Amino acid sequence: MLASSARDLPLFVHVFGAMVLVGGLLATTIAVLAARGDARVLRIGAMTLFFVCLPGYFIMRGGAQWIYSREFPGDPDDTPAWVGIGFLTADAGGLLLLISLILAGLGIRRQRGGGGTGLLRASLIISVLLLAAYVVAIWAMGAKPS
Amino acid sequence: MNLETVLPVRYRRAMELNDWLLALHLLSAFSLVAAIIVFWVAIVAIRRTDSPEQVVAAGRLFPAATAVVAIGSLGSIIFGVWLAIALDGVAVWSGWVIIAIALWVVGTEMGRRSGPFYVAAIDRAKELVAAGQTGPDAKLAELGRSQKGLMLHSVASIALLLILVDMIWKPGA
Numbered sequence: 001m002l003a004s005s006a007r008d009l010p011l012f013v014h015v016f017g018a019m020v021l022v023g024g025l026l027a028t029t030i031a032v033l034a035a036r037g038d039a040r041v042l043r044i045g046a047m048t049l050f051f052v053c054l055p056g057y058f059i060m061r062g063g064a065q066w067i068y069s070r071e072f073p074g075d076p077d078d079t080p081a082w083v084g085i086g087f088l089t090a091d092a093g094g095l096l097l098l099i100s101l102i103l104a105g106l107g108i109r110r111q112r113g114g115g116g117t118g119l120l121r122a123s124l125i126i127s128v129l130l131l132a133a134y135v136v137a138i139w140a141m142g143a144k145p146s
Numbered sequence: 147m148n149l150e151t152v153l154p155v156r157y158r159r160a161m162e163l164n165d166w167l168l169a170l171h172l173l174s175a176f177s178l179v180a181a182i183i184v185f186w187v188a189i190v191a192i193r194r195t196d197s198p199e200q201v202v203a204a205g206r207l208f209p210a211a212t213a214v215v216a217i218g219s220l221g222s223i224i225f226g227v228w229l230a231i232a233l234d235g236v237a238v239w240s241g242w243v244i245i246a247i248a249l250w251v252v253g254t255e256m257g258r259r260s261g262p263f264y265v266a267a268i269d270r271a272k273e274l275v276a277a278g279q280t281g282p283d284a285k286l287a288e289l290g291r292s293q294k295g296l297m298l299h300s301v302a303s304i305a306l307l308l309i310l311v312d313m314i315w316k317p318g319a
């Protein structure tokens with residue numbers, strides 16, 4: 001039982017982080033769609049990127065690497081396609097998240113001077129793309145296509 | 147359960163009904179949890195401000211999150227029960243499945259009950275904005291910082307977290 005619990009912990013960490021990340025991205029998506037130019041709503045979305053999506057990403061990606069190092073210790077060519085889809089979306093998504101965070105940070109800073117709405121909107125639109133990519137990743141993790 | 151069943155090294159066959167059911171169950175579960183997180187974002191934003199305009203802004207997250215939580219909660223239970231019936235070695239009356247269903251009932255009901263507390267705050271904020279009052283309001287602060295609403299939403303969130311624990315460790319399986 002203890003051995004089984006220890007083996008399942010990385011999966012729990014990975015799924016928990018992914019759920020936090022996707023939840024944050026859904027919040028930012030709703031924010032950019034519901035804002036209708038309201039900078040206050042865009043700001044809520046941008047803050048969500050920093051305080052929900054970023055920690056969620058690190059937990060999800062750390063959990064994924066933990067699972068991979070335990071379950072696929074051999075030749076990387078032997079890993080199934082759905083693992084590749086997962087890593088591709090996670091790593092490319094990480095880069096997009098970074099760009100989104102930089103734009104959000106700049107947007108929040110410029111908001112103090114009355115601007116920044118365009119940067120915040122651009123940041124959140126990237127997070128909409130990220131959400132779409134992670135929905136594909138969730139499907140791949142569940143359905144495990146060859 | 148061991149990870150080999152979740153993460154098979156070799157997988158060289160077409161997707162079957164059960165694969166689709168699992169994928170749809172997972173997507174629904176993610177939708178449910180994601181919507182709960184959206185509510186958390188809105189609740190934190192409402193609790194941190196005295197400005198009616200800011201409460202109205204946070205309230206704009208609610209309608210879409212309400213739709214997603216409905217789709218996620220129904221999808222997760224429908225596809226989950228269907229999966230439990232379809233899979234060999236799993237039954238709806240398995241202990242861990244019953245635990246998951248019980249936690250789902252607790253989580254969705256507590257989440258449903260928490261909603262009206264924040265809807266009342268958002269409605270009050272809309273009234274204030276419509277009346278041109280943009281300064282702090284005692285009644286709005288009281289509604290937005292409702293301890294009962296926070297407690298109910300926290301219980302819903304904990305129930306969903308326990309479902310994840312139950313799904314992964316499957317006690318008694």
